[in-house]
Amino acid sequence: MKKxxxxxxxxxxxxxxxxxIVFIAIFSFTEARTLGNWTGFSLELYKHIFTGGVNxxxxxxxxxxxxxxxxxxxxxxxxxxxxxxxxxxxxxxxxKKKTIQFLNNIPMINPDVITGVSLFLLFVFLHFSQGxxxxxxxxxxxxxxxxxxxxxxxxxxxxxxIYEAALxxxxxxxxxxxxxxIPQLRPGMLSGFILAFxxxxxxxxxxxxxxxxxxxxxxxxxxxxxxxxxGLTPELRPLMTLIFTIILILLVIMNVxxxxxxxx
Amino acid sequence: MSDKNIIIDIEHLSKSFGxxxxxKDISLxxxxxxFVTLLGPSGCGKTTLLRMIxxxxxxxxxxxxxxxxxxxxxxxxxxxxxxPPHQRPLNTVFQxxxxxxxxxxxxxxxxxxxxxxxxxxxxxxxxxxxxKLVSMSDYEDRDVESLSGGQQQRVAIxxxxxxxxxxxxxxxxxxxxxxKMRQDMQIELKExxxxxxxxxxxxTHDQSEALTLSDTVVVMNEGKIQQIGxxxxxxxxxxxxFVADFIGESNILNGTMVHDxxxxxxxxxxxxxxxxxxxxxxxxxxIRPEDVYLGYELExxxxxxxxxxxxFKGVHYEMYVETDSGNELQIQDYDAFxxxxxxxxxxxxxxxxxxxxxxVENVIDCKVIDETHIEMFGEEFECAPISGNVESGIPAKxxxxxxxxxxxxxxxxxxxxxxxxxxxxxxxxxxxTVKTESGxxxxxxxxxxxxxxxxxxxxxxxxxITVETVDEQEK
Amino acid sequence: MSKRSxxxxxxxxxxxxxxxxPLVLIVVYALQDGNGNFxxxxxxxxxxxxxxxxxxxxxxxxxxxxxxICLLLGYPAAYILADKNLNKSAVTVILFILPMWINALxxxxxxxxxxxxxxxxxxxxxxxFGMVYDYLPFMIYPIYNVLLKMDKxYAEAASxxxxxxxxxxxxxxLPLSMPGIFSGILMVFMPTVSTFAISEFLTNNKIKLFGTxxxxxxxxxxxNYGAALSLIMxxxxxxxxxxxxxxxxxxxxxxI
Numbered sequence: 005m006k007k008x009x010x011x012x013x014x015x016x017x018x019x020x021x022x023x024x025i026v027f028i029a030i031f032s033f034t035e036a037r038t039l040g041n042w043t044g045f046s047l048e049l050y051k052h053i054f055t056g057g058v059n060x061x062x063x064x065x066x067x068x069x070x071x072x073x074x075x076x077x078x079x080x081x082x083x084x085x086x087x088x089x090x091x092x093x094x095x096x097x098x099x100k101k102k103t104i105q106f107l108n109n110i111p112m113i114n115p116d117v118i119t120g121v122s123l124f125l126l127f128v129f130l131h132f133s134q135g136x137x138x139x140x141x142x143x144x145x146x147x148x149x150x151x152x153x154x155x156x157x158x159x160x161x162x163x164x165x166i167y168e169a170a171l172x173x174x175x176x177x178x179x180x181x182x183x184x185x186i187p188q189l190r191p192g193m194l195s196g197f198i199l200a201f202x203x204x205x206x207x208x209x210x211x212x213x214x215x216x217x218x219x220x221x222x223x224x225x226x227x228x229x230x231x232x233x234x235g236l237t238p239e240l241r242p243l244m245t246l247i248f249t250i251i252l253i254l255l256v257i258m259n260v261x262x263x264x265x266x267x268x
Numbered sequence: 269m270s271d272k273n274i275i276i277d278i279e280h281l282s283k284s285f286g287x288x289x290x291x292k293d294i295s296l297x298x299x300x301x302x303f304v305t306l307l308g309p310s311g312c313g314k315t316t317l318l319r320m321i322x323x324x325x326x327x328x329x330x331x332x333x334x335x336x337x338x339x340x341x342x343x344x345x346x347x348x349x350x351x352p353p354h355q356r357p358l359n360t361v362f363q364x365x366x367x368x369x370x371x372x373x374x375x376x377x378x379x380x381x382x383x384x385x386x387x388x389x390x391x392x393x394x395x396x397x398x399x400k401l402v403s404m405s406d407y408e409d410r411d412v413e414s415l416s417g418g419q420q421q422r423v424a425i426x427x428x429x430x431x432x433x434x435x436x437x438x439x440x441x442x443x444x445x446x447x448k449m450r451q452d453m454q455i456e457l458k459e460x461x462x463x464x465x466x467x468x469x470x471x472t473h474d475q476s477e478a479l480t481l482s483d484t485v486v487v488m489n490e491g492k493i494q495q496i497g498x499x500x501x502x503x504x505x506x507x508x509x510f511v512a513d514f515i516g517e518s519n520i521l522n523g524t525m526v527h528d529x530x531x532x533x534x535x536x537x538x539x540x541x542x543x544x545x546x547x548x549x550x551x552x553x554x555i556r557p558e559d560v561y562l563g564y565e566l567e568x569x570x571x572x573x574x575x576x577x578x579x580f581k582g583v584h585y586e587m588y589v590e591t592d593s594g595n596e597l598q599i600q601d602y603d604a605f606x607x608x609x610x611x612x613x614x615x616x617x618x619x620x621x622x623x624x625x626x627x628v629e630n631v632i633d634c635k636v637i638d639e640t641h642i643e644m645f646g647e648e649f650e651c652a653p654i655s656g657n658v659e660s661g662i663p664a665k666x667x668x669x670x671x672x673x674x675x676x677x678x679x680x681x682x683x684x685x686x687x688x689x690x691x692x693x694x695x696x697x698x699x700x701t702v703k704t705e706s707g708x709x710x711x712x713x714x715x716x717x718x719x720x721x722x723x724x725x726x727x728x729x730x731x732x733i734t735v736e737t738v739d740e741q742e743k
Numbered sequence: 744m745s746k747r748s749x750x751x752x753x754x755x756x757x758x759x760x761x762x763x764x765p766l767v768l769i770v771v772y773a774l775q776d777g778n779g780n781f782x783x784x785x786x787x788x789x790x791x792x793x794x795x796x797x798x799x800x801x802x803x804x805x806x807x808x809x810x811x812i813c814l815l816l817g818y819p820a821a822y823i824l825a826d827k828n829l830n831k832s833a834v835t836v837i838l839f840i841l842p843m844w845i846n847a848l849x850x851x852x853x854x855x856x857x858x859x860x861x862x863x864x865x866x867x868x869x870x871x872f873g874m875v876y877d878y879l880p881f882m883i884y885p886i887y888n889v890l891l892k893m894d895k896x897y898a899e900a901a902s903x904x905x906x907x908x909x910x911x912x913x914x915x916x917l918p919l920s921m922p923g924i925f926s927g928i929l930m931v932f933m934p935t936v937s938t939f940a941i942s943e944f945l946t947n948n949k950i951k952l953f954g955t956x957x958x959x960x961x962x963x964x965x966x967n968y969g970a971a972l973s974l975i976m977x978x979x980x981x982x983x984x985x986x987x988x989x990x991x992x993x994x995x996x997x998x999i
Binding site: 006007010011013014017018020021022023024025027028079085088089092093094095096104107108110111113114115117118119121122123124125129142143144145146148152169184202205206208209212213223227228232239243244248250251252254255256264265266 | 939970
C-alpha cells in the first residue's frame with residue numbers, strides 16, 4: 005500500500021541520517037581510543053571531558069565555556085538590539101524601510117566564509133586587536149537579523165490599538181511600552197533569542213576568522229584544530245552524544261508544550 | 269428508477285466522524301434541472317452531504333445513485349461510492365474559490381478542458397463563452413490574486429460550468445462577500461441557472477438566500493432532514509418548531525387544538541384551516557409577524573394588547589406587543605404604533621400554522637438503581653417511587669415535564685451538568701434545549717434568560733421524575 | 744507610535760559599520776595590491792590560475808550535484824511528512840529537523856569517522872554523501888513548511904475538475920510548492936559552494952573546495968588575493984539569490 009512504501013522511505017532516510025550519530029553515541033560508552041573497538045562499557049570518556057582535552061593550549065572545557073559565554077552574551081545583545089530595531093523598522097515606511105530590511109537580510113544570505121573574511125578585514129582596518137570582543141561583536145552582527153525577523157511578525161499581528169488603549173487609560177508612553185507592547189512581543193523575542201543562541205553556538209567560520217591569535221577556542225574551532233591532527237578524538241564522542249541528547253529533550257519539550265497550547 | 273427526471277437518488281446515508289454522527293439516515297432525490305438548496309445552521313451536516321456527492325468523502329452507510337453516461341452511449345443509474353471525484357460528472361464551486369494562484373484566469377478556466385484533451389480552438393471558444401456568461405470577458409490574462417472577491421467568485425463558477433457538468437455543486441459560494449455583492453450575485457446565479465438548465469445543488473446557512481434562489485429547499489438540522497419543500501411551503505407551512513424558527517421571523521406559541529379548524533392559544537380561540545390534530549391536544553402554533561393586523565380600533569378584532577416597543581426597520585416597523593393574556597408577540601406593520609398604547613389585533617385563519625408538537629414532556633432513557641434512585645445522564649438522580657419490577661440495572665424511561673427541570677448557574681449545584689444548546693421563545697416563556705455532558709438532550713421551560721452556550725447545572729426534584737420500567741410501558 | 748521610527752537609527756549605524764563597511768572592504772582589498780595601489784591583478788590572477796579555476800569548477804559542480812540529490816531525496820520526504828494520511832507522527836518531523844541544530848562540524852566528523860571505520864576511501868563519493876547528509880534537513884524543512892500550509896482545496900478543486908492524483912501533483916501541488924523548493928535550493932547550494940572545513944574532513948584533504956582556498960589565502964596573509972576570491976564568490980551568491988528570489992527565504996528553524 006502507498007502508506008507502507010512512504011513509511012519505509014522515511015525510515016530508511018532516518019536510519020541513514022542517524023547512523024553516524026548513533027554509532028558515535030554507542031562508542032562513547034567505551035574506553036577504546038580507536039573508533040570501532042569495544043573494550044567494555046565505561047564512562048571514562050565522559051569524565052575526560054571535564055579533565056581536559058588533547059589540544060595543547062586550551063582544554064576542551066575552556067572551549068565549551070567560551071562557546072557558551074559568547075553565545076549567551078551575543079544572543080542577549082542581539083535580542084535587545086533586534087527588538088528595539090524591529091520596533092523602529094516597523095514604524096518606517098517606503099524606501100527607508102525597504103533599504104534597512106535589505107541590509108538586515110544580507111548577513112543571513114551571506115555565506116559564513118564571506119562574513120568571516122569581511123569582518124576580519126574590518127577589524128584589521130580599524131586596528132582592533134582580535135579576541136573575545138571581536139568575536140562577540142561579529143556574532144551580534146550575524147545574529148541580530150534573526151531576532152529582527154522573529155519580532156517583526158509579532159508587531160504585524162499585534163492590534164495597533166492596544167498601545168493607544170493603554171495611553172487612553174492613563175499610561176505614560178514608557179509605561180505603555182513596558183506593560184503592553186513588550187509582553188505582546190515577548191514570544192517573538194524569546195524565539196529570536198533561541199535562534200540567535202543557536203546560530204552563535206553553531207558558528208565556525210566567523211569565529212575562525214575573527215578570534216585573532218591569542219588562542220581563543222570555541223567548540224567549533226577546537227574540533228577543527230583537533231580533527232586536523234587526526235580525526236575525532238575520543239572525548240568528542242561523549243560530547244556529541246550529550247549535545248544530541250540535550251537538543252532532543254529540548255525539542256521534545258518544546259513540541260509537547262506547543263501541542264498542549266494547540267489543544268486548548 | 270421509474271421517474272426519468274431524477275438525476276441523483278440518495279438513500280439512507282449515514283456518516284460519523286469518530287463518535288460524532290454527522291449524518292443520520294438521509295434520504296432524498298434531486299430532479300434534473302432543479303435548483304436545490306441544502307439549508308441549515310453550522311454543523312447540521314449540509315456541507316458533509318455535499319462533499320459526499322462530490323466524492324471527497326465516503327458514506328459509512330447508504331447509497332448515492334447518480335445518472336451515468338456509460339460508454340455505449342446509454343444512460344444508467346450507478347452507485348457512485350468508491351468512484352473518485354475526478355471521474356464524477358459533477359463540478360464544485362468551493363467556498364473560498366480555490367482558484368489556482370499560479371495560473372491566470374484563462375488557464376484556470378481551461379484547466380478541466382485541457383485534462384479532457386479538448387482541442388485548443390474549442391477550448392478557446394468555450395472559455396470565452398463562459399467568461400461572457402459571468403461578465404468577465406476582459407479578464408483573461410489577469411492574475412487571479414489581483415481580482416476582488418466577487419470577481420474571483422465568477423471565475424470559480426466559470427471554471428466549473430465550462431466543463432458542462434450534469435450537476436453543479438456550490439458550497440456556500442457567497443459567504444465571503446459583502447451584503448450588496450451577495451444580493452447581486454444571487455440574481456446572477458438564478459439567471460445562470462435558468463440559462464444553463466443544469467441541476468444546481470447549493471449549500472447555505474442563510475435562509476433568505478435559500479428562499480430567493482431555490483426551487484426546492486431541504487432544511488437540515490443535527491444530521492437529519494427536517495423538511496423538504498418549495499420556499500413557499502417551507503415559509504408558510506413549517507412542519508416543526510425548528511423549521512419555523514429557522515425560516516424567517518416567527519412567533520412560536522404553545523396552543524391546544526380544540527377540534528378540527530379551531531385552535532386555542534394566547535388565551536383565545538381562533539379559527540384556523542388545519543385539521544387532523546385531534547381534540548384538545550397540545551400543539552405548536554406559528555404566526556409570522558407580518559400576519560398580525562393591528563389598529564387602535566380594529567373591526568373584527570380578536571384580542572388586544574399593549575405596545576411595548578416600536579422600531580423603524582426601513583421597510584416596516586417592528587413592534588413587540590404584550591397581549592391581554594401576557595404573551596409577547598413580534599409584529600411587523602407599515603404603520604407605527606406608540607409604545608404604551610393599547611391596540612387591537614386580529615389574525616386570519618389562513619395565517620395560522622399549526623404544527624405537531626415533537627414532544628410534550630421529556631422522556632429519557634435511564635437505568636434503575638433501586639426503588640427511588642436511577643442513573644440518568646450518567647449521574648445518580650433520586651426519583652419518585654417506582655412501581656412494578658424494580659431490579660438494579662434494568663433499563664427504564666424517566667418522564668419529566670419541561671417546567672420541572674431547573675437550571676442552575678453553577679454546574680455543581682445540579683445533579684448533572686450541560687450546555688444551553690438551543691433557545692426558542694414561546695411568547696411567554698423560553699423553551700430551551702440543553703445538551704447534557706453525557707451527550708443527551710433535555711428540554712426545559714423557563715422564564716429565566718439564558719445565552720446559547722451557557723454552562724448549567726441540571727436539578728430535578730425527585731417527585732417530578734416519574735420512572736416507568738420497560739414492562740410497565742408495555743402494559 | 745510615530746517617533747519610534749527613530750529607534751531604527753542605531754541599528755542602521757550598526758549595519759553600516761558591521762555589514763556594509765566590511766563588504767566594501769572586501770572590494771577595496773580585492774582591487775588593491777600589497778602597497779595600496781589600485782589594481783585588477785588579483786581578479787585577473789584568478790582567471791589565469793588553473794588551480795583556482797578548477798577548484799571553483801569542482802565547487803560549483805559539487806554544489807549542483809549536492810543540491811540535486813538533496814532535492815530528489817528531500818522532496819518526497821517533505822511530501823510524506825506533510826501529508827496527514829501518510830504521516831501521523833509529529834515526532835518523525837522533529838527527528839528530521841533535529842540534525843540541523845547539532846554542530847555541523849561534529850556531524851561531518853562523525854560521518855567521516857564512520858567511513859573510516861567501514862574502510863571507505865575518502866574522496867568524491869564520500870564528499871557528496873557527507874554533503875547530502877549535512878544538508879538534507881535544510882532542503883526538507885522549507886518544502887515541508889510550504890506543503891503543510893498549502894490550502895487543501897486546491898488539490899480538491901483540481902480533482903473535481905478531472906485531474907487524476909498524479910495530475911493533481913504535477914499540475915497543482917508541485918508548481919505551488921516552488922517557493923519552498925527555491926528556499927531549499929538557496930539554503931543548500933550557497934553554503935555548499937562556500938564551505939571549507941567540511942570538504943577537508945570528508946576527503947582527507949584530497950579535494951579542495953572554493954571556501955578552502957579563500958581561507959588558506961587569508962591565513963597566509965595573502966589578503967588581497969583572498970579578498971578577490973571572496974569578491975568573486977559574492978558575485979556568484981548575488982546572482983544566485985536574484986535568480987531564486989532571495990527575499991522569500993524563510994528563517995531556518997524559526998518556530999517549529
